[in-house]
Amino acid sequence: MDVKSGTKTWRDPQVQEPDLKSQGTARNLTQDEKQALGTENIGEALNKISDPNYVDPSKKVRGVGSNAMDKDAFFKLMIAQLKHQDPSNPLKNHEMAAQLAQFSGLEQMTNINTTLQEMKQANKPVEQFQALNLIGKEISGDSAKITRSDLDKAHEVKFNLPQDTKDTEVTIFNAKREVVRKLKFSQLKAGENKFDWNGEDEKGNKAKAGEYKVEISATGAAGQKLAVKTDFTGLVTGMSFSPEGPVLQVGKQNVRLKDIRQFSDPSLKNNDQNSTDVTNLDLNKGNASKQTNIKQETKTPEQLKAMESSADDMWGSLSASPELYKQHQSEDGQVVADAPPQQAAKEL
DSSP states (O other), X not given: OOOOOOOOOSOOTTSOOOOTTTSOOOOOOOHHHHHHHOSSXXXXXXXXXXXXXXXXXXXXXXXXXXXXXXXXXXXXXXXXXXXTSOTTSOOOHHHHHHHHHHHHHHHHHHHHHHHHHXXXXXXXXXXXXXXXXXXXXXXXXXXXXXXXXXXXXXXXXXXXXXXXXXXXXXXXXXXXXXXXXXXXXXXXXXXXXXXXXXSBOTTSOBOOSEEEEEEEEEEXXXXXXXXXXXXXXXXXXXXXXXXXXXXXXXXTEEEEGXXXXXEEOGXXXXXXXXXXXXXXXXXXXXXXXXXXXXXXXXXXXXXXXXXXXXHHHHHXXXXXXXXXXXXXXXXXXXXXXXXXXXXXXXXX
16 A cells, blocks of 8 residues: 655646735624624633633733832742742752741731831820820920810910010911911000910911911010010810820910920929028118129228238247236246247247
8 A cells, every 4th residue: 555645845836826915904893793603802811711810901900019129029039030940059947948048037027017116006095195195284385386276166375575666477387487477566565565466367268287486576665676475384274186186275375395494283383391581671672783793892001011021030029029928926926928939939
């Protein structure tokens, strides 16, 4: 039996083949033909049949990646490394174990950080409620700093003038240094003054919650600029909470803990250290110059000479004075005179 083998791989010039170029151009399928064949893409149909986990691309939800390099990101990098490693030089066992140990350590550190954050959030209410102990205490702060919340209706601002003023201008700024409100006063008296800000801007709109700054400019009767102090002291009457922490209420003023300059307890001011105050008994109380200027004592020429002379000179001057000699009776009844002090000293 003869078996015909081989494949013809050359073109027979005697056989006439159809010219593809001479045929008409390709035409599009009609609607009926599309319905008969189906409108689904052949590639998608094959993927759907071959892949049991196939998901329609149009129904996939595209997520936004995270900028944080957490443990999941490192595991993804490791998987990508294993997928694209060199088959002729794959990842060694000890290298893979070292990477897994690093990932394990990273996971533990991440868990510790998460636990610390949870503990901090859990202790935050306790720290805020500890500020309740400040109610009834006396504090000192700056009245020019205003902390406004949505519940505040008015804010009290205190300031102290060194003398009577002709004109006083108050400007309230927000945190962005934008002018919120301007107030003008005239003929204010020296000493402590105050005014209430209703929390509205120049257009009558309520100002937003936040931090505000008050600046006061005052001129005297002669047109000179005056230094205005905005320090205040008062008792804490209440407390409110804010994202930055507790805010203490002193009358109509709100003061943050970091803006408080001094704490004190009024009940402890009269302590048991009783002492007599002699301030009012000062004889020079009405004359300040006598309290500070001490008059130097004037010395005579003899005193100055005695201070400059030596001890021998002093004994010599004393021995020359006859009134220094004293007479007394001896044991035999004779009157004798004492020796001069200098000679008596030498005899001793």
